Amino acid sequence: MKLLKLVPDDTNIDFLKWRIPFFVVSILLIAASWALVLTKGLNYGVDFAGGLEIRATFTQSEEAPIPALRNDVEQLGYGEPVVQRFGEDNQVSIRVRLPDEVANDKDAAQQAANTIVSELSLKYPGFRLDGNDNVSGKVSGEFREDAFYALLAAMLAVALYIWVRFEWQFGVGGLFALFHDVSLTLGMFALFQMEFSLQIIAAILAIIGYSLNDTIVIYDRIRENLKKYRKMPLPELLNLSINETLSRTVMTSLTLFIALVPLLLFGPASLFGLTAAITLGLFVGTYSSVYMAAPMLVWMGVNSSSFVPRETVTDRQERLARGEL
Structure with missing residues (x-):
């Protein structure tokens, strides 16, 4: 029996071709989201407003x-x-x-x-x-402060993890992608004035986890290909890596989306905000992994030698002692 494949194995989509227009659109969306948060504000629930x-x-x-x-x-x-x-x-x-x-x-x-x-x-x-x-108002203020620190700590911990596992440029790219996802989620709640409660903080933390997972998969393939294709131009290598992981990305996102749709349409009203946040995060998280996290590597100066161990003074002396140039 032939397995169903929504994405062929030999896709060759030029994602990086549109990286600059998409990046500009993303910057504008981030700016618009924070403008909405600062002007309209968030519709805090009892947890945060008292x-x-x-x-x-x-x-x-x-x-x-x-x-x-x-x-x-x-x-x-x-x-x-x-x-x-x-x-x-x-x-x-x-x-x-x-x-x-x-x-x-x-x-x-x-x-x-x-x-x-x-x-x-x-x-x-x-x-x-x-x-x-x-x-009380005092307790709700403490909730807001603690929630902000929780989100900030989660994002910084993610960036540190990516930095340690890969290179610092990857950490910066991953952190910017997460900032993009969180900003757009806050913008949606400010725009539609949906209630913003502790449930939504949990949803945003879930979005951070999902986006990180998607980004790590792509970054891991990029690292493998940097070692394999030493002379390939970086934009071409990034396209190859994204296309190679595209099937996994689409299937993971589609599976989660199928589970979210019934909750979004027929679930209880008390879960609507949480479900809406995760649904938006599903799309922006996938988008940011492809068009934020990956293209950032081009501008951060990643190249084929990024994962090649650098020769120390001792290594050089030993190589010269062996008569190697």
């Missing part, structure tokens, strides 16, 4: 009345809440941002929670409180 989360079950209904709940809570004067299914169809999570003076006052925050629960219990006889949490 506020109140109430989890409840509507025991007398098969589905929770989400639109009505959103309207009822908003009329209480706490702003526009985030109401999402949480588990079963009749279970919900109601998240409300509280003013700093209320969020930082434990008694005032609990009073706000009691008010919301009381109103919903009166209007919906089947309303059952499953739990509520309050995140």
Whole structure:
């Protein structure tokens, strides 16, 4: 039985031909993403903005009345809440941002929670409180700071790993590709004002891991070919390496995409942001490995001698002693 191959083994696509236009587009996308983050800001969830989360079950209904709940809570004067299914169809999570003076006052925050629960219990006889949490502004600020440091540490650790395993130029290329992926993900959340919570931090860390995996595969093939084809021009060698790993790249991305599509279309609303982030990361991570990480090596001065051991003074003296030129 002949195996199905989505990508032929003998592909010869000239990826590096368009490296400059794609690089310019990527720089513009990075700039636009950070402009959106700085101007529109991120729609922080309760984890990062501080506020109140109430989890409840509507025991007398098969589905929770989400639109009505959103309207009822908003009329209480706490702003526009985030109401999402949480588990079963009749279970919900109601998240409300509280003013700093209320969020930082434990008694005032609990009073706000009691008010919301009381109103919903009166209007919906089947309303059952499953739990509520309050995140103060101080704690949420610490969450944001810790999340930023986690992302920064992950990216630097990845760059250091690539530097040690290959050469410093590869570390720089890998770090720039990761910066590109993270920037575009943040830009998407700023543009569509999707809720940015700890779940999204987990998604971005997953994107970093996926992008690193894709980049390492291509870099490893580049290193092998640098040793094998010593006289081949670097752009041509990079094209060869990318084409040789293209089948693996496409199959890995396609497999993950097939798993993500049902979650994206039919998954619970509470997972939509995480799934959307990983789906975008799947595409930008694959793109950056090909058009960011690889072309950077041309501009960083990598050549065929990069992985050839350099002759030390002792080696030279021993070679001359043997009468070798």
